[in-house]
Amino acid sequence: MFTCKLALKDIVLSVNNVCTRHLSTKSIKTEKVLVVSKLSRYDFEKRKYKNVGETTFREELRRRGADMDKLVHYHDLHKKYEEKLLKTLESMDIVVKVVDRYSYTIEDVQNADIIMPVGGDGTFLLAASLVNNNEKPVIGFNSDPQRSEGYLCLPKKYSADIQGAIKKLQSGDFKWLLRNRIRTTMLTTDRTDTKPTFLHGCEIGTSIMKPLIIGEALQYLALNEVFVGETLSARVSHIQMRLNGSTENTNLKCSGICISTGTGSTSWHLSINRLPVQNVAELLRLLDIDPTEGKDSLATVLADIYNKNLIFAPDDKRMAYTIRELISAAVWPNPKGIKNRGFASKVEIKSNCYDASLVIDGGVSFSFNDGATVLLEVKPEDALRTVTFKN
Known part of the structure; x- marks a missing residue:
């Protein structure tokens, strides 16, 4: 051994206790809580087959090889936990509104004191997607701690002690953690169709949807990562990249580029580089x-x-870039010398791709074809306000 x-x-x-920027602690107002509910696989399938009867619905899922009993079991597990959380909040005289992926709007965010995603990291990312400042707290509960890691949610022990967690928030027994996010500004685009594509089958925040304006930041801030590359994974991505304000382009052939925050360093960034x-x-x-x-x-x-x-702090002001499967040949990359991965304060990427996408947090994508150019950077005012408990 x-x-x-x-x-x-x-x-x-040492990884878990990396330096994080904690603000002065104060209690959190909890009079009005917005609960963002997890969209279970069962919910998703029911919506797909909403025009057929229950018998036909179950037969279709079985034909596809889905385990119906398993889908129902995990759906019920989440709903029972959500019901427990709602009863706990109401017993503490807290006004609660529940939304899901299909009904969540910016108005809901504005009217709430605190946003509480209930599910796992995917639900947390959904909840964070419409919070576009560093003032509104987002604090998640893991509804299935036995099966889900839920890195972004409160520690798993608070799944069982909901009231204890709320009391800590009310009493100020916590530290602020501002998770930095990536601001994405489209400098040029290749086409007039600049509408986002939602990768989970539904739009969110439709009340604030607006056309993409060149030179303005996109509506969505990346809590985990931004990915650029050809939509068809087997096709080589032709990309030009500049780091930290350099005026020199590096021409690349690769399988796309992933730009990660410290929060996202435990996710795709870690998987790519592990x-x-x-x-x-x-x-x-x-x-x-x-x-x-x-x-x-x-x-x-x-x-x-x-x-x-490979993991770095959620409030680190740097971004980590990873060039996936960089082609190193006689003339690639041009000029030579760029590292497959590294840190940067600013990343500028120009597309020479055929049918590419720019994807934010795996949930929303924009066309990113030949000629499109994007600037990625971290701004303190874009951070997401979360908490860590002292004990």
Whole structure:
């Protein structure tokens, strides 16, 4: 068994306790709470087949190989938890309004003291998408802590102690955490059709939908990441990129570019850049070390150290860019020298793509074809206000 001098526990703690900018603590007003409900897979399927009877609906799902009992089970699990949360809030004399993906509007955000997504990280991202300033708190509850990680929600123990969590918010027993987000400004576009495409089958915030105006920031701020690349994943993405205000373009061929926040560094950014234990073991064998790939092996410890270091603080002012599957050949990239991944304060990307998209938080996309140019940057006024509990 290999024991690393730097204990993995210490590494994990250092990642979780990275410097975060905490504001002076004060209590949160909780008179009016907006609950953003998770759209379960069962809900989604029912909407798709809303014009057929229950028997036909179930037969169609079974024909597709869906496990109907499983869909109903997890739907009921979420609804029971949501009902528990609503009863707890009402017992504390809190006025509650419940919305979902199909009914959520900016007016709901404006009329609430606090936004409470109930579900997992996907529901949290949905709730955050219509909060376009750093003043309205967004605090999530994980409705299925046994099956869902819910990194963006409160710690899992508060799924069972809802009243305890609310009392902490009311008493000021917390620290503010401002999660930085990416502002996306379209500098030029290739076409007049600038309407967004919603990737989950429905529009949100229709009351504030407006045409994309060149030189103005897009309506949606990215809490996790922005991705640009060809819509068809098998097609090579031709992209020009500038970092940190440089006047020199780097011409790239790749599978797209992912630009991540610190919040998103535990998500797609980590998945793209994660170093598998198998790869580490193969490198060690090249050094005439014959490691195993077991739980406590040298290869596993080194891979864990590397992967933990990919994560950075949610309030970090930098963005992390990753060039996916960069083609390195005689003339690519041009000029040479750009790293596959790194940090930047500003990223400017120009498309030379055929049928590409710019995708924000995996939920909304814009056309990003040849000639379109976008500027990505972090502004303090765009941060999302969340909390961490002291204990």
